[in-house]
Structures are given as C-alpha cells and as structure tokens.
Amino acid sequence: MPSARRLGSPDAKNRSVLLDAAEQLMLEEGYAAVSARRVAARAGLKHQLVHYYFRTMDDLLLDVFRRRAEEGLERQAKALASDQPLRALWEYSTDRAGTVLTMEFAGLANHRKAIRAEIARYAEKFRAAQLEALPGILDRYGLCSDDCPPVVMTVLLTGLSRVVAMEQTIGISTGHTEALAWVERHLQQLEGDPKSRTDDR
Amino acid sequence: MPSARRLGSPDAKNRSVLLDAAEQLMLEEGYAAVSARRVAARAGLKHQLVHYYFRTMDDLLLDVFRRRAEEGLERQAKALASDQPLRALWEYSTDRAGTVLTMEFAGLANHRKAIRAEIARYAEKFRAAQLEALPGILDRYGLCSDDCPPVVMTVLLTGLSRVVAMEQTIGISTGHTEALAWVERHLQQLEGDPKSRTDDR
DNA sequence: GTCTATAATCAGATAGAC
DNA sequence: GTCTATCTGATTATAGAC
Numbered sequence: 001m002p003s004a005r006r007l008g009s010p011d012a013k014n015r016s017v018l019l020d021a022a023e024q025l026m027l028e029e030g031y032a033a034v035s036a037r038r039v040a041a042r043a044g045l046k047h048q049l050v051h052y053y054f055r056t057m058d059d060l061l062l063d064v065f066r067r068r069a070e071e072g073l074e075r076q077a078k079a080l081a082s083d084q085p086l087r088a089l090w091e092y093s094t095d096r097a098g099t100v101l102t103m104e105f106a107g108l109a110n111h112r113k114a115i116r117a118e119i120a121r122y123a124e125k126f127r128a129a130q131l132e133a134l135p136g137i138l139d140r141y142g143l144c145s146d147d148c149p150p151v152v153m154t155v156l157l158t159g160l161s162r163v164v165a166m167e168q169t170i171g172i173s174t175g176h177t178e179a180l181a182w183v184e185r186h187l188q189q190l191e192g193d194p195k196s197r198t199d200d201r
Numbered sequence: 202m203p204s205a206r207r208l209g210s211p212d213a214k215n216r217s218v219l220l221d222a223a224e225q226l227m228l229e230e231g232y233a234a235v236s237a238r239r240v241a242a243r244a245g246l247k248h249q250l251v252h253y254y255f256r257t258m259d260d261l262l263l264d265v266f267r268r269r270a271e272e273g274l275e276r277q278a279k280a281l282a283s284d285q286p287l288r289a290l291w292e293y294s295t296d297r298a299g300t301v302l303t304m305e306f307a308g309l310a311n312h313r314k315a316i317r318a319e320i321a322r323y324a325e326k327f328r329a330a331q332l333e334a335l336p337g338i339l340d341r342y343g344l345c346s347d348d349c350p351p352v353v354m355t356v357l358l359t360g361l362s363r364v365v366a367m368e369q370t371i372g373i374s375t376g377h378t379e380a381l382a383w384v385e386r387h388l389q390q391l392e393g394d395p396k397s398r399t400d401d402r
Numbered sequence: 403g404t405c406t407a408t409a410a411t412c413a414g415a416t417a418g419a420c
Numbered sequence: 421g422t423c424t425a426t427c428t429g430a431t432t433a434t435a436g437a438c
Contacts, residue, residue: 014404032312104308106367123373152379162363215422
C-alpha cells in the first residue's frame with residue numbers, strides 16, 4: 001500500500017485555489033474537462049501539485065463536491081428559517097450555478113461508485129432538512145394539503161428547478177417563463193411580495 | 202480540407218452494431234466512456250472501423266442521439282394519440298433507459314457546441330408535439346386549467362420524471378413512491394385504470 | 403512546497419495494404 | 421470493408437532533486 005506518499009495540508013492556500021479552478025472548469029466545460037493539467041493551468045500552477053494536494057482526481061472531485069454541499073446545506077437551512085421560507089427556498093433551488101454543478105455531479109455519479117455514494121448521502125440530507133421544515137411552514141399557511149403532501153412538493157419543485165436550469169444552459173426555452181410565473185403566483189399568494197434581496201453570496 | 206476520406210455506407214450492418222454498442226456504453230458508464238476503442242471492443246470489431254463509419258467521435262454520438270430521438274418522437278406521437286393519452290405519455294416519460302440517455306446527452310451538450318444545437322432542436326420538437334396535443338386532451342376531460350396551463354404541466358412533469366430517473370440510478374429514493382403515487386392518483390381520476398400494456402418496444 | 407523527469411496508458415485520427 | 425501500422429497528443433500518477 002503506497003499511502004506513504006506526501007500530501008499537502010488541508011488548509012494550504014493553493015489547495016483551495018485548485019478547488020476553485022476545478023469547480024469553475026466543471027461549471028463551464030463539464031466534469032470531463034477536469035484533468036489535472038487543465039485545473040492546474042487555470043490556477044496558474046503546475047499539474048503535479050494537483051497530485052500533491054489530492055492523491056487522485058476522484059479525491060479532488062469529491063472535495064469540490066463536499067465543499068459545495070456543506071455550503072449549500074447552510075444556505076438551505078438559512079432559507080428555511082427566514083421569514084419567507086418558501087420564496088427563499090425557491091430562490092436557492094433555482095440558483096443557476098448550483099444547479100448546473102449538481103447535475104454535473106449527478107452525471108459523474110453514473111459511472112464512479114466512490115462519488116455516487118457521497119452524492120446520495122448529501123442529497124438525502126438536503127431533502128431531509130426540507131422535510132423537517134416544510135410541514136410546519138405549510139401548516140402556518142393553513143395548507144393541510146391532503147392532495148399534495150410536502151414530500152411530493154419537494155420532489156416536484158426539485159425537478160422543475162433542475163429541468164429549467166439544465167434547459168437554459170442548452171438553449172431550450174419553451175414553457176420556462178410560464179412555469180416560473182406559475183411558481184411565482186403561488187409564492188405570491190402564500191408569502192406576498194419578496195421583502196428582501198437574499199443574494200448574500 | 203481532408204474530407205476526401207472514405208466513409209462506410211449508412212445502412213451497413215456493422216454501422217448499427219457500433220451505434221448499439223455506443224448507446225449501451227453510454228447508458229451503463231456515461232458518455233465519457235464512449236471511446237472508439239471501447240465501442241469497438243464491445244461490438245467485437247476493430248477500433249479503426251469506428252472512424253471508417255463515423256469520421257469523428259462527435260459524429261458517432263450525434264447519430265446515436267438522432268436515432269434515439271427519432272424513435273422517441275414516434276413513440277410520443279403514438280402515446281398522445283392513444284385512448285389514454287396522459288397515462289401513455291407518462292409511461293413514455295418515465296422510461297428509465299430513455300431518461301438516463303437524455304440526461305447523459307444533456308451533460309454532453311454542456312461542452313460540445315455541435316451536439317448542443319441538435320439536442321435543443323429535438324427537445325423543442327418533443328415539447329411542441331406535446332403542446333399541440335395537450336389542450337385538446339385536457340379540454341376533453343373538462344380541465345379548463347386557468348391555474349396550471351398545459352405548457353406548465355409539460356415542464357413540471359418533465360422535471361419530475363427526470364429527477365426521479367436520475368435519483369434512482371444514483372440511489373436516492375426519498376419521496377419517489379409518494380410522488381409517483383401522486384401522479385397515479387391524478388391519472389386514475391382522469392383516465393381511470395390502465396387499460397393496455399403499452400410496452401411494445 | 404514546488405520543481406524536473408519519467409512511466410505507463412489511453413485517446414482520436416489517418417495512410418495504405420489486402 | 422477490414423486489416424496492420426503509425427503518428428500525435430493527452431491523461432494519471434510517481435520518484436526524487438531542490
């Protein structure tokens with residue numbers, strides 16, 4: 001077992017520079033473009049440093065994912081705890097960059113087992129957090145919702161935000177404005193007009 | 202311009218054998234696994250034949266996509282013309298292999314312009330066909346649907362089927378049975394129990 | 403921490419014989 | 421149509437000098 005090899009410390013500056021470069025590359029050109037050489041080039045570093053900080057490329061990809069996911073969990077929690085929770089959750093869910101990255105990782109998961117498990121783990125975390133908060137919120141709005149329980153709503157709106165984000169990046173547009181307006185109508189009805197700009201990123 | 206090179210005829214047997222192999226590979230291991238060598242190996246042929254029948258790998262990928270898309274358009278048209286059109290459309294939309302391939306191509310489209318345009322073109326075709334048929338169908342069922350117009354329904358259900366298919370392949374399951382049951386409840390209410398097995402593929 | 407150098411694979415694509 | 425052979429370039433990863 002060759003794990004005696006050296007590894008850079010987790011809080012080194014260049015480490016996060018490489019993570020940034022990998023994430024950006026993934027966003028713009030897809031996971032297939034994330035090679036050690038291209039990541040390093042974008043970060044202005046030598047490609048060997050990638051292997052110094054991350055033993056394998058899978059390790060790098062996993063760290064990019066985890067960093068995003070942890071930040072996302074916090075953002076989602078803050079949204080759910082805000083005074084317009086549904087609107088805030090929707091705004092978070094429709095974040096373009098976040099959704100595109102999620103889809104890219106989902107594609108990656110199709111053929112890399114190590115990554116698949118981690119993605120599934122976090123995805124369930126996201127959904128569980130939503131399901132813990134939603135019933136209380138909907139109750140407060142007087143939605144007993146026998147027809148469409150919270151868990152269905154969650155899956156439905158996840159799908160909607162994903163498909164719109166995905167289609168936007170490809171160049172498909174039919175029905176998007178109508179679908180977004182439909183959501184907005186319901187948000188408006190439940191929580192009124194948007195009160196604050198929650199773009200604190 | 203070196204386009205003087207030879208190319209195999211479009212209806213040769215080995216050509217479709219290669220298309221089959223590429224599609225299968227894409228389904229099982231993702232588009233990144235579709236290399237000339239791996240496709241050929243799976244087809245029991247030499248990798249040079251890939252370049253004989255398809256000048257470039259993009260050409261191969263595009264042909265895989267077009268073949269699937271054309272078949273899909275026919276299947277969707279047949280579904281929309283059946284006596285339980287909504288149920289048939291839903292069954293078609295939730296076809297696991299079809300959805301996974303669609304997502305794989307969508308990922309591919311993120312970083313290959315030539316493929317992106319073709320995918321967008323076909324996606325709009327699919328949606329347009331749905332939008333031509335849906336209003337009549339919903340009218341017949343007495344759904345004036347001021348709240349949720351057909352185009353919104355289309356986008357919403359596309360998103361739902363995609364997210365469920367994607368999450369199933371990764372191993373996420375929370376909310377799936379509930380969401381599918383929710384759709385089934387509405388289908389049941391509008392079109393009653395499933396009449397025929399429409400699995401003629 | 404960062405470098406040079408290198409090993410071992412795999413990729414796409416073409417030329418030309420048969 | 422299918423083959424052998426080959427060119428060219430990219431990839432991951434490691435060893436070891438500085």
